[in-house]
Amino acid sequence: MFLTIFPQTVLAVLFLMIQKRKLPVDRIFAYCHIVFIALELIVGYRAINRIIDNKTARFAVEFGKEQQEQHERENATLLTRRNAPDSSDDYSRPGGRHSVEMQPLSTTTTRRLHDERKRE
Numbered sequence: 001m002f003l004t005i006f007p008q009t010v011l012a013v014l015f016l017m018i019q020k021r022k023l024p025v026d027r028i029f030a031y032c033h034i035v036f037i038a039l040e041l042i043v044g045y046r047a048i049n050r051i052i053d054n055k056t057a058r059f060a061v062e063f064g065k066e067q068q069e070q071h072e073r074e075n076a077t078l079l080t081r082r083n084a085p086d087s088s089d090d091y092s093r094p095g096g097r098h099s100v101e102m103q104p105l106s107t108t109t110t111r112r113l114h115d116e117r118k119r120e
Contacts, residue, residue, distance in 0.1 A: 005044075008037050 016030035 005037055005041055008033065012037060 012030050012033040015026060015033070019026065
């Protein structure tokens with residue numbers, strides 16, 4: 001918009017002020033051209049503002065939806081973690097279903113293992 005207004009304004013001023021031979025119609029056309037440039041500036045400014053407002057509103061709506069969906073997913077994940085029975089497949093967690101806890105060997109077991117090693 002502004003790229004077209006600048007050269008048009010210069011040309012309208014040239015036709016209105018600097019032109020040596022002017023017909024009566026030239027003045028009328030130059031004034032009409034200036035009026036059209038002014039209207040283009042006003043209408044174009046309002047149109048750009050409306051586009052910016054619409055895009056901002058659309059972004060807010062879409063971003064709000066994404067935030068709400070992400071919040072709902074996080075809540076659902078937390079609820080499933082809280083409500084799920086202790087069926088974790090994590091081997092490193094103590095007390096888990098697949099965890100192996102080390103128990104100290106009794107003295108009789110230790111003696112028996114020691115005797116077996118001697119026999120070999």
